[in-house]
Amino acid sequence: MAELILRRVLVAIPTIIIVSMLVFSLQKLLPGDPALMIAGEEHDPKVIEYIREKYHLNDPIPVQYGMWVKQVVQGDFGKSLRTDVPVTQLIDSKLPVTIQLAVMAMIVAVLIGIPTGILSAVRKETAVDYVANVVALSGLSIPNFWLGILLIFLVSVQLGWLPASGYVPPSQDFWLSIKTMLMPAFVLGTALSATLMRHTRSAMIGILRSDYIRTARAKGLRQGKVVYKHALRNALVPIVTLMTLLFGELLGGAVLTEQIFTIPGFGKLVVDAVFTRDYAVVQGIVLCTAIGYVGLNLLADVLYILINPRLRGA
Amino acid sequence: MLKTRLAVLSLSLLASSMAYAQTLRIGLKEDPDVLDPDRARTYVGRIVFTALCDKLVDISPKLDFVPQLATSWSYNDDETALTFKLRDGITFQDGTKIDAEAVKANLDRSMSLPDSNRKSELSSVDHVEVVDPSTVTIHLKHPDATLLATLSDRAGMMMSPAAFKGDKTFSQDPVCSGPYKFVKRVQNDRIELEKYDGYWDAKDYPIKKVVYLPITDATVKLANLKAGDIDMLERLAPTDVPQVKADKSLDFEPVTGLGWQSITINTNNGDRAKSNPLAKDKRIRQALEYAIGRDVINQVAGNGIYPPAQQPFPPSSPYLSDKFPVTERNVDKAKELLKEAGVPNPKFELVFGTGSDNQQLAELIQAMAAEAGFQITLRATEFAAMLDELDRGNFDASLIGWSGRVDPDGNIHPFVTCKGALNYGRYCNQQVDKDLNQARQVSGVEKRKPLYTDAQTILQQDLPVIYTYYQPWPFVLNKNVTGFVPYPDGMIRLKGMNVQ
Numbered sequence: 005m006a007e008l009i010l011r012r013v014l015v016a017i018p019t020i021i022i023v024s025m026l027v028f029s030l031q032k033l034l035p036g037d038p039a040l041m042i043a044g045e046e047h048d049p050k051v052i053e054y055i056r057e058k059y060h061l062n063d064p065i066p067v068q069y070g071m072w073v074k075q076v077v078q079g080d081f082g083k084s085l086r087t088d089v090p091v092t093q094l095i096d097s098k099l100p101v102t103i104q105l106a107v108m109a110m111i112v113a114v115l116i117g118i119p120t121g122i123l124s125a126v127r128k129e130t131a132v133d134y135v136a137n138v139v140a141l142s143g144l145s146i147p148n149f150w151l152g153i154l155l156i157f158l159v160s161v162q163l164g165w166l167p168a169s170g171y172v173p174p175s176q177d178f179w180l181s182i183k184t185m186l187m188p189a190f191v192l193g194t195a196l197s198a199t200l201m202r203h204t205r206s207a208m209i210g211i212l213r214s215d216y217i218r219t220a221r222a223k224g225l226r227q228g229k230v231v232y233k234h235a236l237r238n239a240l241v242p243i244v245t246l247m248t249l250l251f252g253e254l255l256g257g258a259v260l261t262e263q264i265f266t267i268p269g270f271g272k273l274v275v276d277a278v279f280t281r282d283y284a285v286v287q288g289i290v291l292c293t294a295i296g297y298v299g300l301n302l303l304a305d306v307l308y309i310l311i312n313p314r315l316r317g318a
Numbered sequence: 319m320l321k322t323r324l325a326v327l328s329l330s331l332l333a334s335s336m337a338y339a340q341t342l343r344i345g346l347k348e349d350p351d352v353l354d355p356d357r358a359r360t361y362v363g364r365i366v367f368t369a370l371c372d373k374l375v376d377i378s379p380k381l382d383f384v385p386q387l388a389t390s391w392s393y394n395d396d397e398t399a400l401t402f403k404l405r406d407g408i409t410f411q412d413g414t415k416i417d418a419e420a421v422k423a424n425l426d427r428s429m430s431l432p433d434s435n436r437k438s439e440l441s442s443v444d445h446v447e448v449v450d451p452s453t454v455t456i457h458l459k460h461p462d463a464t465l466l467a468t469l470s471d472r473a474g475m476m477m478s479p480a481a482f483k484g485d486k487t488f489s490q491d492p493v494c495s496g497p498y499k500f501v502k503r504v505q506n507d508r509i510e511l512e513k514y515d516g517y518w519d520a521k522d523y524p525i526k527k528v529v530y531l532p533i534t535d536a537t538v539k540l541a542n543l544k545a546g547d548i549d550m551l552e553r554l555a556p557t558d559v560p561q562v563k564a565d566k567s568l569d570f571e572p573v574t575g576l577g578w579q580s581i582t583i584n585t586n587n588g589d590r591a592k593s594n595p596l597a598k599d600k601r602i603r604q605a606l607e608y609a610i611g612r613d614v615i616n617q618v619a620g621n622g623i624y625p626p627a628q629q630p631f632p633p634s635s636p637y638l639s640d641k642f643p644v645t646e647r648n649v650d651k652a653k654e655l656l657k658e659a660g661v662p663n664p665k666f667e668l669v670f671g672t673g674s675d676n677q678q679l680a681e682l683i684q685a686m687a688a689e690a691g692f693q694i695t696l697r698a699t700e701f702a703a704m705l706d707e708l709d710r711g712n713f714d715a716s717l718i719g720w721s722g723r724v725d726p727d728g729n730i731h732p733f734v735t736c737k738g739a740l741n742y743g744r745y746c747n748q749q750v751d752k753d754l755n756q757a758r759q760v761s762g763v764e765k766r767k768p769l770y771t772d773a774q775t776i777l778q779q780d781l782p783v784i785y786t787y788y789q790p791w792p793f794v795l796n797k798n799v800t801g802f803v804p805y806p807d808g809m810i811r812l813k814g815m816n817v818q
Contacts, residue, residue: 044359
């Protein structure tokens, strides 16, 4: 087990290096000069030149990359070109927000996706199955931003039940924090639940057809026990993997949802940073997300082994 | 008896309403940039500074200069020295005194900080002299009529020297001279300020706390206002104007700003200008102007909040000349001009920043110009990329605006003088340069206005820039917010404002 984790970590290092190089060079390919964006409306040529010097924008890209890596290795991600805030501080303040949103969205997705998936597998090709499928499909096809705006108008403006947008840290007011995050988590969660539901359904259907389930039924076990104890446990293996990957995606920032609900997470930060050519921020966030994603992949592997004892010896 | 009871009742009512009169939440269209007046560059940043940092002088809604930190000012005879008398007993938000030394330290910083965006604004300043603790004189290299206006904006904002000379980055924890002091900032989320009780005019500021919330999506920003999650917002989307006007719980407070929007034409910048039909003959540019109806733009794209602009100076400015009324749309005249120029169907590309407002405006211009024979292709480009292309001359014509300045110079000089930093089309005319440079050095409306009018006589013929409409600042407030006065500079001055 320990050897496996170590091997995975070693494999992850080149992945992260390649990601960082890719992001660095892709960013430089973007049209638009960051110095022009920072120099303000007046475009004073002297200021523009100073900014180019200060941020080494005149140096060749490999040199710039080398300097950045040297900083990062020392734990310094640089400062936001737009606001002066150190990137580490930005990551510090945005990561909890993004994690909270991801966790809450995941809870919504699991609560909706897995039960409906099981139900439609057990009641395959009945009215229940069809209804569940339609709901899942609409969850996948309704655009996040549309559902978000609709919910804001209905729940906040018309009914006044929940705050329309924004973010409150749980440490400041726990319930208000949950309330503010409820709508965005629901919007994100419904979309994910559709994917989860479809995967749960197909995994369950496959397993319910297998020999050992027939044996269990032949033993005279009750339906509930067959489904939850015997079938679900096996079906969970691919679903857990899927969940960790979906969670990894959520950590990259839910750009549209964050934009609509004005949640100050990774997604909004990185989009704003791209538009203002705030290189330091984009690089820092992407690196952080890549590390998170690789970490979650590793976690998926570990969970895989924990759930599936047959793999433990391997 | 009854009287006393009423008095007690009204007093307690007053007290309770005052207890709630605490926080004003303002929805901004973008997240402000760096909170350092010397380095800042955005409109929303200036809105925050208006509460955070006082200036030497302020402007009135009619664009006159009024005292703020300085109570009076005067020029010497040849207008090469401007002397300010400072208000008595004023302090920065850290309690240190605002005296002539502090003012000098501030102006020196604005002129010497390597990435100061105020340097060019203060380029006429030679040195700053401390006369006595409450008197400071700014010595100039040459007379500069724009200086007072410059000092009524970010260059004149006074920060605590202890804060900018200290170890911490100033913008992380700004200490200034305004009625509200910095509490905290969460990037992309909020900026919180609270009242500074030692402010010289604290009694006129009933609001205790101000929160600025950047909400990028226009629909969501308005929804927040309607749900009561914010108290006011700036820059309502023109498409939402009818809806807001119909809503009795909201107050619509638009004001015509100091800035303009334009069709800027590449007349002379690089190879692209050689193939650009608009660059070849001014009659083609004149035809384009006749082909588009500014009133149509106002009605269709602006829902009535895009006041037609013919000149770079706003209606509130005394420099607006009555010699150049807004050109009426005249398709026949446009066709005639194109025929005279020998190009009945000029083809060009119009580039503009992405966004639904801009898209609609560009399509409207395309459709109107097509009636006269123009064949316009549209290209929406992300803003940062567009700036780069304009700078390199890779455009025929572009929709671009300017946020506007109090002094007329800022609205015209950088755009049409040969070496102007914002002259994307590289238009160049010696007489225009001469007029505009001279207007920088003489003072008084009566001396400067003829120079601007003379330059405009040439520019209105040559049309390197076709102004379309004045930048509006449409504010929307909940009815419970009182005392708001819209200013043409689009700033939110909190003096006298309250939340009931």
